[in-house]
Amino acid sequence: MGRALRIHPHAHPETTGAGTRDRPDRIGDGQGAPQTVNPLNAWLYLDRMDLRRYWPSEAPLPWEEFESRIKSGAISLDECVFLPPRTRHAFGIALHPERYLPLIPSITVPQPVAPDLFPLNEPGEDALVLVSANNRLTLDLLVTVWSHGLTRAYLLLVDCLGHTVDMSMIFGTFTPAKLTEALRSSGLAGRVKHRQMIVPGLTAPLAGDFRHATGWEVIVGPVCAAEIPLFLGDRWVPPEETSEGTTPPDGTAGNDRS
DSSP states (O other), rough: BBBOBOOOOTTTTTGGGGGHTTTTOOOOOSSSSOOOTTTOOOOOOOOGGGGGSSSSOOOOSOOOHHHHHHHSSOOGGGGOTOOOOHHHHHHHHHGGGGTSSSOOBOSSSSBBBBEEEEESSOTTTTOOOEEEOHHHHHHHHHHHHHHTTOOOOEEEOOTTTTTHHHHHHHHSSSSHHOOOHHHHHHHHGGGGGEEEEEHHHHHHGGGHHHHHHHHEEEEEEOOSSSGHHHHHHGOOOGGGGGGGGGGOOOOOOSOOOO
């Protein structure tokens, strides 16, 4: 049985306000650039985002110039009218994660939640399928990201004994067998007509094993949650689109299949 979880855009107050804007996290360039982090907050892998790969080749200015100007404040995303509105919104989340992501405390013990299926934005049979670990803080992070859009999805939490994704990879608790069991117990196969899932970027070494064990197509997603909207491309729907009469789409992802 899935747990009903209706996401309301911007419904998470911990993601807004002065408290989050003052945090010292910094995005990186995807090339191992250092990240300044408050030791009381969890490492969110902001330095692992490679935003250059989402920059359109036909853009009137190269990525390097855009990156320099956006960091200096010489240009805003609103001025980048050559980017589709969905892309501008997604870039906003990735470039300014301190405005969108919650403060996640650095906790060394597992924080388990039920390994269950969470419907996001009333998904249908074509909805995206996201997979992650059954950690409470991981769930909070993903739900917060999802609250800034209207894309329909199922979030499947695998029983990793309450570890975050990175710790579950270290301790070996995110396994093909656990993923297979999560699919079986959730009844997800009966809810969607496709067989495609997006797994966390840190589980990339297991992608082939996941595919073999489940029979599903496995897409390796980003390492950092702030990159997810860009990764989803046209499947990421900003909240303002429905106010203009646009129906949030279901559908499968089309980026970086592994």
